[in-house]
Amino acid sequence: MLVPRIVTLLVAALAANAAPASESASSADSQITLDTELTLGVKQTPNIENDTAVDANQVAKGYDLVNVSSTARGLTGILKLKEATNLYGYDFDYLNLSVSYQSDERLNVHIEPVDLTDVYVLPEDLVPKPSVEGDVNSFDFDNSDLVFQYSAEDFSFEIIRQSTKESLFSTKGNPLVFSNQFIQFNTSLPKDHYITGLGESIHGFRQEPGVVKTLFANDVGDPIDGNIYGVHPFYSDQRYDTKTTHGVYWRTSAPQEVLIEEESLTWRALNGVIDLYFFSGDTPKKVISQYVNEIGLPAFQSYWTFGYHQCRWGYDSVDELQSVIDNFKKFNIPLETIWSDIDYMDSYKDFTNDPHRYPKEDFKKFIESLHENNQHYVPIVDAAIYAPNPNNQTDNDYPPFHDGIDSDVFLKNPDGSLYVGSVWPGYTVFPDFLANDTQDYWQKCFEDWYKDVPFDGIWLDMNEVSSFCVGSCGSGKLEENPVHPPFAVGDVPTKYPEGFEKTNASEYSSVQASISATASSSASSSSASSTSIDSKNTLAPGKGNINYPPYAINHFQGDHDLATHAVSPNATHQDGTLEYDIHNLYGYTQEVATHKVLLEINPNKRPFILSRSTFPGSGKYTTHWGGDNNSQFRDAYFSIPQILSLQMFGIGMIGPDTCGFNGQSSMELCSRWMQLSSFFPFFRNHNVLSANPQEPYVWSSVTDHSKQTINIRYLLLPYFYTNHYDTHTTGTPLMRALSWEFPNDRSLAGADRQFFVGDAILVTPVLTQGADTVKGVFPGAGKDEVYYDWYTYEKQDFEDGKNTTLDAPLGHIPLHIRGGYVIPTQEPGYTTAESRENPWGLIVALGVDKSAQGKLYVDDGESYEIEESLYVNFVAANNTLLSSSFGSYDASQPLANVTILGVDSKPKNVKFDGNSVDFSYENSTLFVTNLEQQTSDGAFAKQWKLTWN
Structure with a gap:
């Protein structure tokens, strides 16, 4: 949650006079407000925007490779510097090179200085490192499809795919700078390359030439192309000419920048070592699976997390939360989980409850009533801990701070003093998740709080890690707390939703003129506070210039300073590690710690964590949401490639703030977005303080439209859960790009306005305001594939490679079933718990060859250690559907119906295990019904056979 930078600038000067946002901030006028000067960093000019910056490729001399030795798994050698240039740091004279064939599908190239003094090497016990498979002392190199080749003089290396002889990665002609x-380092790329990955940012799915990716965790509200919350230094390179795909992962926590050009990719980092992993693939889904299996398979989420979630910043009291619950029930909109933003806190302090608006006793009863109705509650926890005013006895009564001081678990300044930044409650300190006693401290904070607030999951926010001021701005100032943020608390959204300017042009013009005048005034008043450009980006020995590195990456903050809106790079961890080295890891370390805590609080229940900042391996512990997006149609679109990218990175469950966080949603936008998000892995509506309400019951039409697709989602819960189980066990994403499903079709390379859920459901949302049609493509249609309309079950007359216009009036999202698959269903209930008790169904979509297959996974939906489960396989061919199951979990609900699509003529009889059963036939669809008596012991208690002739 973040007040956008532009809003900060616009309202900073007015903050002291701002009206209080809620009762807990009612003392805002009497509080000291954080000096705006403290929020401004040293103004930097990113090197990529500086025409006078030296190009390292043109100046650096590179290295020669000497003393090469073969090993059982590859080779080692020494890289000797040819000539020092010391462009953006002091060059290392000697580097160790190690090449390891780790498996038939993975190769590692590792380069690090011979002298590791002052060099940060990412510890393996912090972030797991892919390791050698099989016998470490032997390897059959002929089995590897990846081949390492090198040039010793003017060292360069190349990764060749043995089967196709193509170059996958080549540094030829470009000197290594270290x-x-x-x-x-640089690699050449083929013209018209198709690169995906390198997140996190708001961008189309493909990373096309001209894109610069900055990989530095950043608290900023979803700017297009800017670096945001997570860091994922991994990309997939799909080669259509050879019908292959490979992946590249740089295992580093360093601040990074990646420049993608027409025929090259340049990768830069500000510290660390080179630790590259190449994955052979050779399909996109296989590359993703190979990568995710190494960084950590996604956490298996509880069944209930696939239900519908409702949140907003601005649920001002426990009574208001209850009214939201009541309204969902009144309008019969399924609701699984209610969430709390920082509203519930006492003056925005973690692990507290506002005593007036969220009194503990009433709040606990509210949560218990949710549990009685099989619903859930998830509150937010920010990364910073309030540092109370020592001169105010009431304020100073805050155990999370004092316990942390006693345990010595907070970040420090280089001189050993406490690092004190500023977040929502005022001056704050930051848990150091590398410190020895932080896990015990974190455990106690949650356990004490859980006694009063029996939550079902935890929402981790502001963990990039964010701070509203630059440096330890609160040092020596704790007696001023609570200090108000330097802006009006909460967003200041536009008064009108997207499209208002078309219908109310005069009023819109007046509003824009006012905003422009304010922005101009603010910009002129704040510019004087910045120092001169690049005044501090100088070379320094040892670890270097920590706060102002000589090379300035394109960090998306107004002044580009790495410390702006973040804990400063020189903040120091207990073991001496600088935040500069592991800033990108803060959220990850917090996720690991929180995961352990939740398992201690509820042993053998799957922890549910939603976190904003992520890193390779985060998916093993957490889910993720898309951050502070905007109530605009473009943001609904961008949510698709954002989710696809995070699915690549091993985040099994992700979704955006549906209907948009910042700004004002409209009936049309919210209707379209609610229907779109019904098919994302994670489905939550959330918006900002002071914006208009956007719960689906606010508009009657959105109520109707939301119920339609939520019911479809709940009908498909067994399908979602089964695919999620596959994600957890194999790394294969639940939500898929068309280019993953049809990797040999170059025309799909840029297709990111449609997506598949699993193999079988194709979603074609409307992403344009005012539209009543939408164009979609249907790969393989009329040739190898057949598609059926979800709503009518009718086979569609699509053509492969043709953009087809589909009718999509407001309230209708086109959905199609891909032939060749069997989809398990269960009658939807109001909650996922109710749904699990209802009869099963099957949708059998016959393919071109009149066959289909599918599977179902079932367990109790919540156990961390799964003792009983059920696996069911379905195969349809030759007018027969077979169901075979194995496992001990008792899925006692009967089978109600089987719907078979693509049956060319009406059968004369339909039999279930030899017994005639009820059926009807219409539009090439066979409806087999009333199967409950045939399956009274459970739909999949035994193998069965359905035939139609």
């Missing part, structure tokens, strides 16, 4: 604060 200094204490700047690492650079």
